Amino acid sequence: MSFSKKQSTDFFDLVYQVTRLIPQGRVTSYGAIARYLGTARSARMVGWALNGCGNIKPKVPAHRVVNRMGLLSGQMHFGKSGTMKSLLEKEGIRVKSNCVQNFNKVFWDPNIELAL
């Protein structure tokens, strides 16, 4: 009985867990999550993990995850244009030109907030 558990499975799941922990009105970056997982250079995989946000339950608030510049890099992937932006604004986050304003204030770092 081999529990051949894929690493990616853990990584993906872990990304979902952390993303779900993001409070409303707050956003985080792929690199922050990746770094929290110990794979700072695997920020891309975080994006891939969030790629299945609509494939798992409960639904992961991937709209709260943006790139390092606060740019809504996953807007197009989220579905239709404006969906991600609307959700962020609805949570109190100011978004301008697909860019999160006050990113420094709404930035939620798992390494700090979760005090790893």
Added chain:
DNA sequence: CGATTGACGTACG
């Protein structure tokens, strides 16, 4: 089966 891309970020020149 091999090569390229992809929701990014860091390292180096």
Added chain:
DNA sequence: TCGTACGCCAATC
């Protein structure tokens, strides 16, 4: 300080 190159690892072509 800014620009370019590379790395990550999986999925897709």
